Amino acid sequence: MLAESVAADRDYPPMARSARDGFAVRASDVPGELQVIGEVRAGEKFSGEVGVGDAVEIMTGAPIPPGADAVVMVEHVTVNGSSVNVPRTLRSGENVSPQGSEARGGETLLDPGRRLGFADVALLATIGRSRVSVFRKPQVAILATGDEIVDVDETPASHQIRNSNSQSIAVQVARAGGCPRILPVARDNYASTRELVEVGLRYDLLLLSGGVSAGKYDIVERVLADLGAEFFFDRVLIQPGQPLVFGKARDKFFFGLPGNPASTMVTFEIFARAAVEILGGEKEPMLPLLWSKLTGEFRHKTGLMRFLPARVSADGAEVSPIRWHGSGDVPSQARANAFLVVEADRESWAAGDSIRVLMK
Ligand code: AMP
Ligand code: MG
Numbered sequence: 122m123l124a125e126s127v128a129a130d131r132d133y134p135p136m137a138r139s140a141r142d143g144f145a146v147r148a149s150d151v152p153g154e155l156q157v158i159g160e161v162r163a164g165e166k167f168s169g170e171v172g173v174g175d176a177v178e179i180m181t182g183a184p185i186p187p188g189a190d191a192v193v194m195v196e197h198v199t200v201n202g203s204s205v206n207v208p209r210t211l212r213s214g215e216n217v218s219p220q221g222s223e224a225r226g227g228e229t230l231l232d233p234g235r236r237l238g239f240a241d242v243a244l245l246a247t248i249g250r251s252r253v254s255v256f257r258k259p260q261v262a263i264l265a266t267g268d269e270i271v272d273v274d275e276t277p278a279s280h281q282i283r284n285s286n287s288q289s290i291a292v293q294v295a296r297a298g299g300c301p302r303i304l305p306v307a308r309d310n311y312a313s314t315r316e317l318v319e320v321g322l323r324y325d326l327l328l329l330s331g332g333v334s335a336g337k338y339d340i341v342e343r344v345l346a347d348l349g350a351e352f353f354f355d356r357v358l359i360q361p362g363q364p365l366v367f368g369k370a371r372d373k374f375f376f377g378l379p380g381n382p383a384s385t386m387v388t389f390e391i392f393a394r395a396a397v398e399i400l401g402g403e404k405e406p407m408l409p410l411l412w413s414k415l416t417g418e419f420r421h422k423t424g425l426m427r428f429l430p431a432r433v434s435a436d437g438a439e440v441s442p443i444r445w446h447g448s449g450d451v452p453s454q455a456r457a458n459a460f461l462v463v464e465a466d467r468e469s470w471a472a473g474d475s476i477r478v479l480m481k
Pocket of ligand 1: 284286
C-alpha cells in the first residue's frame with residue numbers, strides 16, 4: 122500500500138517517438154515519392170534533419186527525426202532503391218506519440234493509499250523508483266471462542282469440531298493486506314475470554330469468532346463491555362451473519378464475527394475486510410461485485426439480504442446457487458467460487474434474470 126505521492130521524473134515519452142515501423146516524413150509532402158536519407162532505430166537518435174521531400178526509415182519506439190511530423194507505416198509504402206513511394210495522405214502527428222503525451226515531468230502519477238498492482242510496479246520501474254514508502258501492514262489478532270473447538274491437528278470427539286474459523290479468517294486477513302496473528306482459542310468462560318480479549322486488543326484490530334449470539338455462554342459482548350467498549354452495532358440484517366458486533370475498546374477496533382463458518386466468512390468479506398484494508402492505508406476499499414445471469418429460477422424468503430454459496434462461470438456471465446445446508450456447511454462454501462447476493466425484498470427470479478454476485 123503506497124504511502125507517498127509519486128511523480129514523473131521526466132516527460133513520457135521523453136521525446137516524440139514513432140508508434141510504428143515505417144518512414145518518418147513531413148505530412149505536407151505526401152502523397153508523393155520521397156528520398157530516403159537514412160534510418161533510425163529504437164535506442165538511437167537521427168543526427169540529420171528531414172527536409173522537404175525527405176524520408177527517414179524509422180522503427181517503433183525510435184525518436185522522430187527533426188523536421189518530420191508523421192510516420193507512414195511500412196505496410197503502406199513501396200520502396201524503390203533509395204526512394205519511397207507514399208500513395209496516401211497523412212495527418213500531422215499520425216503514428217507519432219508526442220513528447221509528454223503520457224505524462225509530464227513532475228506530474229503526480231500515484232497517490233498514497235493505493236495497493237500497488239502490476240501496472241503500478243511497472244510505472245514505478247519506468248520512472249526509476251526502485252524504493253518507495255509503503256504502509257506498515259496492520260497486525261490482526263484472530264480469536265476463536267468455544268468450548269467445543271479443538272485444534273486442527275487434534276482428533277475431535279463427536280461433540281467437538283476443529284477450529285476452521287481461525288484458518289479462514291487468517292487467509293482473508295492476509296488477502297486484505299494484514300498480518301494474521303492467531304491467538305489460542307478462548308473457552309466459554311469469563312476469565313479465559315477476558316484474558317485473551319485483552320491480549321487481542323494489543324494488536325491493530327481484533328477479530329473474534331463465536332460467542333456473540335444470544336446463548337447463555339455467549340459472553341464476548343459482556344467481556345468487551347467490561348473493558349469499556351463502545352459498540353457501533355451488534356446486528357446486521359443479512360444471512361448468514363446476523364449477530365455481528367463492531368466496536369472499539371482500549372482505542373482498538375474489534376469485530377465479533379458470528380461463529381458459524383459461513384457467517385464468519387461472509388461477515389468478514391462484507392465488513393471486516395474493509396477495516397483491515399483501511400488500517401493498512403487503503404483509501405478506497407472495494408467489494409468485488411458484478412452482475413451475472415441466473416442459470417435457473419430462484420426464490421427466497423424475503424426479509425434478510427442473503428449471501429449464498431454459488432458458482433460463477435469462468436467469464437462471469439452465468440451464476441448458479443449451490444445447494445447448501447445452512448451456515449455450518451463448510452464443504453458447500455468450498456465448492457463455491459462466489460456469493461450470490463440476494464436482495465432482501467424480492468421473492469423470485471426467473472432463469473436469465475440479472476443478479477448481483479460477490480466474488481470470493
Ligand atoms: P457461536 O456463535 O459461538 O454460537 O457458534 C456457532 C457455531 O459455529 C458453533 O456451534 C460451532 O458449530 C461453530 N463454530 C464456532 N466457532 C468455530 C470455529 N472456530 N471453527 C469452526 N466452527 C465454529
Ligand atoms: Mg460458541
